[in-house]
Amino acid sequence: MLSVERLTYAHPGQTGSYEFSLTAAPGEITAISGASGSGKSTLLDLIAGFLKPVAGSLTLDGTNLLPLPPEQRPVSLLLQSESLFEHLTATRNVALGLPPETRKPEVSQRVASALAEVGLHTVGDQTASTLSGGQKQRVALARTLLRDRPILLLDEPFSALDDETRGTIRELVRTLTIQHGWHTLLVTHHADDVEALASRRYRLADGRLVEG
Ligand SMILES: Nc1ncnc2c1ncn2[C@@H]1O[C@H](COP(=O)(O)OP(=O)(O)OP(=O)(O)O)[C@@H](O)[C@H]1O
Numbered sequence: 001m002l003s004v005e006r007l008t009y010a011h012p013g014q015t016g017s018y019e020f021s022l023t024a025a026p027g028e029i030t031a032i033s034g035a036s037g038s039g040k041s042t043l044l045d046l047i048a049g050f051l052k053p054v055a056g057s058l059t060l061d062g063t064n065l066l067p068l069p070p071e072q073r074p075v076s077l078l079l080q081s082e083s084l085f086e087h088l089t090a091t092r093n094v095a096l097g098l099p100p101e102t103r104k105p106e107v108s109q110r111v112a113s114a115l116a117e118v119g120l121h122t123v124g125d126q127t128a129s130t131l132s133g134g135q136k137q138r139v140a141l142a143r144t145l146l147r148d149r150p151i152l153l154l155d156e157p158f159s160a161l162d163d164e165t166r167g168t169i170r171e172l173v174r175t176l177t178i179q180h181g182w183h184t185l186l187v188t189h190h191a192d193d194v195e196a197l198a199s200r201r202y203r204l205a206d207g208r209l210v211e212g
Contacts, residue, residue: 001024002023002151002183003022003023003059004022004023004043005021006021006057007046007053007056008020008054008056009042010054011042018043018207019056020046020056020208020209021056021209022209024151026183027177027178028183028184028200029184029185029198030202031187031188031194031197031200032187034205035205039207041155043204043209044077044153044155044185047075048153049065049075050070074150075151076153077155078137078144078152078155079155079156084128084136085128086127086128087127088128089125089128090128091125093140094114094139094146096143097114097145111146114142114145117142117176118138120135120142137158141173141176144176145180151183153185154187155187156187157169158170159189159190170197
């Protein structure tokens with residue numbers, strides 16, 4: 001279980017402060033909605049370790065995550081604009097999810113299997129710049145698979161996609177979350193994303209999360 005308890009933060013120069021509390025279960029998608037500027041990205045940044053809270057706790061199955069720097073947190077992040085290197089092939093982009101010391105045969109085998117799992121076994125040699133928006137999100141998900149971190153943070157990951165692609169990528173996120181037992185937090189403005197995916201819902205307003 002991912003547990004955020006009274007995690008408190010104030011941006012420098014801002015008057016109000018945030019106090020976040022939520023729980024997220026493995027194999028489930030927890031949706032977080034709220035008006036623009038309500039603090040959704042701030043919450044994800046605290047969980048990912050990019051911001052330091054002044055009080056509160058953040059634990060995964062009882063382990064305190066707060067002392068860990070971002071690169072050691074059990075967290076993957078997927079954003080709206082896919083964070084791919086456009087000039088590299090899909091295969092190379094996915095391989096970046098593996099530690100640099102991984103041996104070559106293992107890299108090839110694991111990347112091929114991750115690309116197959118997201119339904120992209122045919123585009124491994126194409127550069128990212130030649131892929132569609134949906135294919136790029138699949139490549140980013142394949143990289144996430146290789147990292148296989150138990151917390152997946154999604155910040156408006158479907159926004160740039162057309163309706164049909166959106167549906168298939170949504171399904172893929174749901175399937176991967178269940179299969180890998182990820183604690184997936186989905187930040188979205190779209191009620192239909194929440195409806196389609198969320199097991200648990202929170203709304204962020206006035207610096208607090210309210211369930212339901
Ligand atoms: N580094 C910063 N320094 C000062 N204020 C910041 C900083 N980052 C964000 N803020 C402010 O904190 C508030 C919350 O920002 P945040 O990006 O978390 O909101 P959001 O809900 O993710 O918004 P959106 O839906 O538009 O992405 C905003 O008023 C923003 O201007």
